[in-house]
Amino acid sequence: AQKVTQAQTEISVVEKEDVTLDCVYETRDTTYYLFWYKQPPSGELVFLIRRNSFDEQNEISGRYSWNFQKSTSSFNFTITASQVVDSAVYFCALSLTGANNLFFGTGTRLTVIP
């Protein structure tokens, strides 16, 4: 069975602080894909990143970076120098090869205080 755990329900930071959102996943499959989605207050789900299980390289995109570690089954997301516009619920998700559906975590609500 597949499972995605986001232990942090809510996080508050002051603007310009760095923040890391944790994601731990479980799967017996050796090939899988991990995702992060952002859900701003307006409600839509915005795709941020996809990684496959064979690529453990960390990735940086502007203020966003992702740390994928298979040894700990984690795919953590760091926002550097947070901004108020980063306030949203962030979901980590897992997809298996050939499977159609995404297994989502319960999300982490990030509030960036000005």
Add this chain to the structure above:
Amino acid sequence: EPEVTQTPSHQVTQMGQEVILRCVPISNHLYFYWYRQILGQKVEFLVSFYNNEISEKSEIFDDQFSVERPDGSNFTLKIRSTKLEDSAMYFCASRGRGYVSPLHFGNGTRLTVT
């Protein structure tokens, strides 16, 4: 940038009524999905649709639910006899060729069953 559009943004219906949620996926996408998110909870997979048939569905997607692609552009979710517990945000998503292409979600339809 092309996007998935959903209508209406908010639908209120009485218990026992039929409701149809509408989606226009991105035009060159081939795979279509419905997900739902009960308020404050995680996003859950309902159904995937490819080549004019359901390719996968979850336990939530029981006989009360159906999907259809009536023409070349729309993708609909029908709930035949709504229950209070069907109240949720329903997201449509689509993706292109290759099972690793990311899902693009619409803005969602908030369904309220009274």
